[in-house]
Amino acid sequence: MTTTSRPRNASDATEHDALRLWLRLFTCSTIIAQHVGSALKREFGSSLPRFDLLSQLYRAPDGLRMGELSERTLATGGNVTWLVRALESEGFVTRRVASSDRRAAIVRLTPSGRRHFAAMARAHERWIIALFSSLTTTERRTLHELLGTVKQRFRLPRTTE
Amino acid sequence: MTTTSRPRNASDATEHDALRLWLRLFTCSTIIAQHVGSALKREFGSSLPRFDLLSQLYRAPDGLRMGELSERTLATGGNVTWLVRALESEGFVTRRVASSDRRAAIVRLTPSGRRHFAAMARAHERWIIALFSSLTTTERRTLHELLGTVKQRFRLPRTTE
DNA sequence: TGCCGATACTTGATATTTGAAACAACTCGC
DNA sequence: GCGAGTTGTTTCAAATATCAAGTATCGGCA
Numbered sequence: 001m002t003t004t005s006r007p008r009n010a011s012d013a014t015e016h017d018a019l020r021l022w023l024r025l026f027t028c029s030t031i032i033a034q035h036v037g038s039a040l041k042r043e044f045g046s047s048l049p050r051f052d053l054l055s056q057l058y059r060a061p062d063g064l065r066m067g068e069l070s071e072r073t074l075a076t077g078g079n080v081t082w083l084v085r086a087l088e089s090e091g092f093v094t095r096r097v098a099s100s101d102r103r104a105a106i107v108r109l110t111p112s113g114r115r116h117f118a119a120m121a122r123a124h125e126r127w128i129i130a131l132f133s134s135l136t137t138t139e140r141r142t143l144h145e146l147l148g149t150v151k152q153r154f155r156l157p158r159t160t161e
Numbered sequence: 162m163t164t165t166s167r168p169r170n171a172s173d174a175t176e177h178d179a180l181r182l183w184l185r186l187f188t189c190s191t192i193i194a195q196h197v198g199s200a201l202k203r204e205f206g207s208s209l210p211r212f213d214l215l216s217q218l219y220r221a222p223d224g225l226r227m228g229e230l231s232e233r234t235l236a237t238g239g240n241v242t243w244l245v246r247a248l249e250s251e252g253f254v255t256r257r258v259a260s261s262d263r264r265a266a267i268v269r270l271t272p273s274g275r276r277h278f279a280a281m282a283r284a285h286e287r288w289i290i291a292l293f294s295s296l297t298t299t300e301r302r303t304l305h306e307l308l309g310t311v312k313q314r315f316r317l318p319r320t321t322e
Numbered sequence: 323t324g325c326c327g328a329t330a331c332t333t334g335a336t337a338t339t340t341g342a343a344a345c346a347a348c349t350c351g352c
Numbered sequence: 353g354c355g356a357g358t359t360g361t362t363t364c365a366a367a368t369a370t371c372a373a374g375t376a377t378c379g380g381c382a
Contacts (some may be wrong), residue, residue: 017301018293019286022193024308029190030235031315032183049338067360072193079339081362103347103360125180132179134314135307140178143307146300147185153295154192210368223365227331243333264330264377 005025036127049075051124053083054109054117057093063108065098092116197288205281210236212285214244215278218254224269226259235294253277 037048052073057064064072072078085109092113093108098104109117132140199207202227213234218225231241245268248254253274259265270278293301 017298017305018290019306021293021301021305022289024189024305024312025186026194027235028308028312029186031312033187034235035315037330047338065360066362070361072204074188074195077361078341078363082338098360101348101360103345105361128183129179131184131314132311134310137178139307139310140182142176142303143187144182146304146307147182147189147294149300150293151185151189151192153292154196178348208340208368228329231331237370239333239371243368259330262378264375268332 020137032131035131036124039123039127040120042118044122046120049073049079049083050087051117051120053080054092054113055121057107057109058121063106065104065106067104069107074160087113131152193292196292197285200284200288201281204284205277207281210234210240210244211248212278212281214241214248214272215253216282218268218270219278219282220273224267226265226267228265230268248274 033048040046040048040051053069053075056069056072066077066080066084068076070077073080075083084093084095088095091110093107094110095105095107098106112159135143175289194209201207201212202211214230214236217230217233227238227241227245229246230236231238234241240302245254249256251269254268255271256266256268259267296304
């Protein structure tokens with residue numbers, strides 16, 4: 001069986017289009033994530049999930065609940081519990097019971113955590129800029145918008161299938 | 162906090178541009194991966210890494226070495242060993258020592274593995290097409306090309322930093 | 323030959339992630 | 353106030369991933 005040339009129809013192209021696109025999206029994301037992740041580990045003894053979690057807290061001066069962290073970082077609940085415990089033991093975050101709801105825990109950055117994150121963020125920024133430097137500003141914007149459309153798809157109610 | 166207008170310089174825009182882009186790229190990829198991964202598990206008792214590995218073998222009728230699998234799937238060596246062992250025990254792949262190099266193992270899809278993958282691929286294709294259906298053909302092509310440029314960056318020799 | 327530095331892969335210890343079940347604290351209608 | 357269902361979080365075991373170190377083989381060369 002050499003060079004299987006099976007018949008193609010019009011939709012075939014679309015299908016392969018979408019598949020190739022997904023493959024490439026996944027590859028790009030994974031490569032960059034590995035790149036950044038290993039750099040974070042090497043230079044800061046950290047990781048991408050930790051960085052991601054800290055960055056959410058950095059933007060939320062009033063702290064966030066575990067559930068909010070879970071949503072925003074795309075990590076599962078159990079994972080957030082685990083990450084926060086580790087970061088807490090290193091003194092980067094604190095937890096306190098919410099006054100309004102005693103089930104909920106509010107997580108905040110400590111001053112030390114804030115400094116730690118700021119340092120990582122600076123380095124992170126440099127790496128990312130370098131990685132995307134092969135695109136023009138316009139291209140970056142286009143890419144951003146197209147991905148926005150894709151992402152949109154997930155906010156909508158379940159598709160009919 | 163309403164429209165905090167802090168001083169900006171020219172590079173500021175670029176930086177945030179790149180960061181936001183990376184964040185969105187990562188988010189899109191992760192969401193789709195979770196979506197597809199859980200569907201693969203639910204309907205086929207499989208996972209994205211397994212699917213990925215099988216798809217590489219599907220395209221390589223002559224089989225692939227462990228090392229090649231590792232490169233192509235972006236998984237670490239140890240992980241590939243682990244995955245292949247699992248798939249082998251389920252009868253989806255076989256391993257044999259390469260005749261040319263007794264260190265190397267050549268992995269191939271079994272007929273059963275081929276059928277298994279084909280079934281998953283059909284479903285996978287449907288999901289992906291649905292997920293990207295909010296883009297026009299042209300947009301998909303543009304996205305694909307832009308990501309290609311980004312990916313390119315990693316084939317080049319180390320950047321000066 | 324016989325040794326040396328690469329290579330291809332596996333192993334084992336450890337780290338991380340997931341998913342489902344378990345808990346405790348909420349809310350609401352009564 | 354009292355259950356019944358909800359919600360926010362943790363726990364625990366199983367699945368998966370990583371890293372470093374180990375084993376076997378190779379290719380070449382003195």
